[in-house]
Amino acid sequence: MCAAPCEDHCRRGKIDAPISIRALKRFVTDKYGVESLAPQTQQSLLDGETDAGNKWSWHLPMQTRIRKSIAKGKKVAIVGSGPAGISCAHDLALMGYAVTVFEASNLAGGMLRHGIPEYRLSRSLIDAEIDRTRALGVEIRFNSPLTSNFGLADLRRDGFEAIFIAVGTQRGRDLSIEGSNLDGVIRAIDYLLNINNGYRVALGKRVLVIGGGFVAFDAARTALRGGSDPESGLSHETVDAARLAVRAGADEVHIASLESFAEMPVLRTSQGHEEFEEAKKEGIVFHPQRGPRRFIGESGKVKAVEFIGVQRTYDDNGRFSPV
Template sequence: MKEIDMKLLKEESNRCFVCKNAKCKNHCPIDTPIPQIMELFREDKIDEAAEILFNNNPLSAICGIICPHEDQCLGNCIKRIKGEPIKFHELETIVSSEYLKNASFKQDKVLDDRIAIIGSGPAGIAIAFVLAKKGYKITIFEKNAEIGGVLRYGIPEFRLSREILDNMEKRLLDLNVKIKYNSLVGPVTTIDRLLEDSYSAVFIGTGVWNPKTLNIKGETLGHVHYAINYLKSPKSFRLGEKVVVVGAGNVAMDAARSAKHYGAKEVTVVYRKDFEDMTATKIEIEDAKKEGVEFDLFKAPVKIVEEGIVFIDTKKVENEDGSNKLINIENSEKLMEADSVIIAVSQSPKNNIVSNTKNLETNRHGLLLIDDIGHTTKTGVFASGDVVTGARTVVEAVANAKDVAKSIDEYCIELKNKKNCI
């Protein structure tokens, strides 16, 4: 561990109250044992702390960077009342990143059961680690050339170092996890075929990669792009000098910051409501502002033209019951000139798996239906993450994946017991 990092660990851990009923821990979706970790930092037991962090959350190195800390540990630190909160997420990133780089895992036992994991995003990686450490034979089917899913192809590299993902892949390989790259499950390799090929269970963690449209005229024009597509390979796009981003979530902020990072001189995020209504975290919005991204609020898109995009002004009005509604202001349409328009208004799942699998049901939004233990409507097939919930945070995906990993383990044990009874 670098000396400066050790100094930071010591300073922050000594500032911590190590609360018995810690609000930071209580507001962590994956229940990270923050007081215990801070105590270990004080005692210079860094390796022990790192192992606990990883076992609780295999993606702790990533969550330390991209979690909405203002709503979780940082925002609920008791020291925030009269001073600076403990920046636990920074300590978590330092320790967990070093652990991933230097650790060497091995399977203590090898079970007969083979598990197929479709997708190597947050949920898939978490499931792979948990089950591989238990001894299961894991095969990950990844449609791209590298693992990571949304972590690699949806979050800019200047925010999330690819070294962390590369080290995560090395640790998976330590545990004898097999990874089939450029392997799309659905059209050729089907789930039914996987179950026929001796896989005891299948996990679907394919995320949400279909961009939602604005449903306005002009979306197919050549200078219009969807954020989820742009973020996969931003260096290959030629956006021009003036870029407009429509949307207000973290994906919109990532797209705007990336456009600025890769050379656009003027980037404007346009949203139909106010800052307080944005789903992006405050820190993401502030970082975008610091990097020169402009914001134009209370405007709704009407149509896209060659010269840019036409917006209509909006405003909030109060209903009789005290609630607010958003209305358009008549005759306020105006062209906002742009070389490129990026649309960032959420995503939905692709249907290549569902359309090629019998008895696998979805809701009206195309999200997979599961029971309370992550089992889909098809026997032996489990799911969690964004493909079930829609776009959520990484830490939520990992927390849910841990629960589903337990369900898969129990399912395989029960399956084996039934076979032994025959």
């Protein structure tokens, strides 16, 4: 899921090649993760059966001793079960804390489950990671959002000594231009959330995506895999919606971005370059350096978009300042 920007900016690359962070993470995951070929290895470390002599506190053989040294009964509440919430719960449980996760929906995983298409991230893998965390003693309370009737003060009264807020961001960006409320103008984040939660979303035969990031790619490729039966509409936001639509039966899919190809966010990483080349092979048409001025509608439905040319997207200090 990570585009590994650290590799693209690794200073070692100026000498020969960047450090292969993704490959190193894959090695550790294969050896100790939920997909491990020898899952008993991690458990033997946690049980203190193996000790390589490392006394660093996060060295797994030390965890049994650390947990015994921490006072029992200290309670921590975590709000949200996305990657940040589950990671925090996992690490705190290893340290001996009694952890309770409060999740607003009926499934754990946050945007891992609700925002990323299944073809990119297996739901069985998400479940395995969450089950591994729950096996450490973490409790997850589903359908338990923080509200005006149940908030931080209530968690304090329930005896939680620390609270970690990990609610994430599940709202797409709106374009504050004329016509953005027309039927058929859809935020890509909302589109993905609906598709991944089993709702039917219709797209049209001619689809325009406004933006230059990864979200539009995800949305475009999801429809191809049975996420919806496109009939009418127009999608807008980042770059994954386009590829999905072209595979789902759209006759034309276009991507318009403020940025030039050199500035486009999706092209800032090696993984993004791969996504971009795949999109081109699928027939998506790109329109760089185009800024939307207004959506044009007819009978309440979007029919066209008026654009203006963009000379630059960032100022001399690298701040977003399109001209």
